[in-house]
Amino acid sequence: MHDDRGTPIKAMDAERVAAISTFAADTLVALGVSPVGASTFGNEPVPRYLGKSLAETQSLGQRANTNLERLTELNPDLIIGIHRYTEPHARQLEAIAPFLAFDVVSLEDSRRAIEGIATALGQRAEGEALNRSFDARLNEFADAPGEVSAILLAGAGETPFAYYDHFLSAALLEHLNATNAAGASPTPEQTIPFGYTISLEKLLALNPDVIFLFATGSKRAFANNPVWPYLDAVKNGRVFEVGPHWKEGGGPIARRMILDEMAWRLYPEIFDRPELPADIASNPYR
Numbered sequence: 001m002h003d004d005r006g007t008p009i010k011a012m013d014a015e016r017v018a019a020i021s022t023f024a025a026d027t028l029v030a031l032g033v034s035p036v037g038a039s040t041f042g043n044e045p046v047p048r049y050l051g052k053s054l055a056e057t058q059s060l061g062q063r064a065n066t067n068l069e070r071l072t073e074l075n076p077d078l079i080i081g082i083h084r085y086t087e088p089h090a091r092q093l094e095a096i097a098p099f100l101a102f103d104v105v106s107l108e109d110s111r112r113a114i115e116g117i118a119t120a121l122g123q124r125a126e127g128e129a130l131n132r133s134f135d136a137r138l139n140e141f142a143d144a145p146g147e148v149s150a151i152l153l154a155g156a157g158e159t160p161f162a163y164y165d166h167f168l169s170a171a172l173l174e175h176l177n178a179t180n181a182a183g184a185s186p187t188p189e190q191t192i193p194f195g196y197t198i199s200l201e202k203l204l205a206l207n208p209d210v211i212f213l214f215a216t217g218s219k220r221a222f223a224n225n226p227v228w229p230y231l232d233a234v235k236n237g238r239v240f241e242v243g244p245h246w247k248e249g250g251g252p253i254a255r256r257m258i259l260d261e262m263a264w265r266l267y268p269e270i271f272d273r274p275e276l277p278a279d280i281a282s283n284p285y286r
Contacts, residue, residue: 026251242282
């Protein structure tokens with residue numbers, strides 16, 4: 001077994017683990033490990049949705065701009081990050097502690113990376129169990145009625161960014177028998193790019209029933225486009241702003257939250273509203 005840098009993964013005695021990504025922190029907590037350091041989560045120093053397990057966890061700053069001085073002071077036994085964000089600093093990270101990096105874009109990436117992290121911690125069986133549990137949850141939605149389309153949008157400019165089918169949060173639509181209006185990648189053999197910018201005219205042509213908007217700290221310019229009010233999702237009040245965990249949802253805890261909330265928003269007459277922390281629960285977009 002290797003990570004996405006080609007580094008062999010072997011079980012090690014790692015009591016102090018640093019997470020340069022929300023995905024890694026999420027996976028560690030699911031495995032019963034409290035990271036000594038973790039990346040920022042939206043506007044939060046560390047992801048609060050992971051609860052008391054991060055009560056003593058130090059913030060390492062943004063995942064693409066890790067505070068290496070603070071990381072060094074934490075003296076970790078193992079560092080885990082997202083490959084594409086940490087590669088520019090990989091040698092510096094390796095000088096601090098053994099370093100594993102994963103590119104977690106698709107659902108299969110999530111399964112593989114969770115098993116890899118679990119293996120490194122000597123908990124491979126537990127990692128496999130986490131994946132089996134999630135697959136069982138997916139199967140519980142096999143009879144979802146379908147006949148609904150949705151799209152996931154990010155950004156705040158004039159043209160939003162839409163996610164292809166293989167991006168994890170979008171991939172869950174298929175498991176809920178819903179259609180991702182953004183469609184499949186023209187290069188399915190590659191995980192990147194995982195989406196594209198879409199004009200409002202193109203969005204209107206697709207006209208999805210539901211729109212999920214990823215959280216942003218800025219006002220969305222595209223929502224002021226004259227085309228926006230003509231979208232069925234807007235007219236029917238089915239545009240929802242979702243928590244930042246939807247954007248990096250490969251961890252065992254986040255992906256379950258996304259799945260359950262997505263099922264409820266797509267089929268509110270069938271599935272119950274999940275209990276989520278108020279600061280990451282979705283809300284109607286006005």
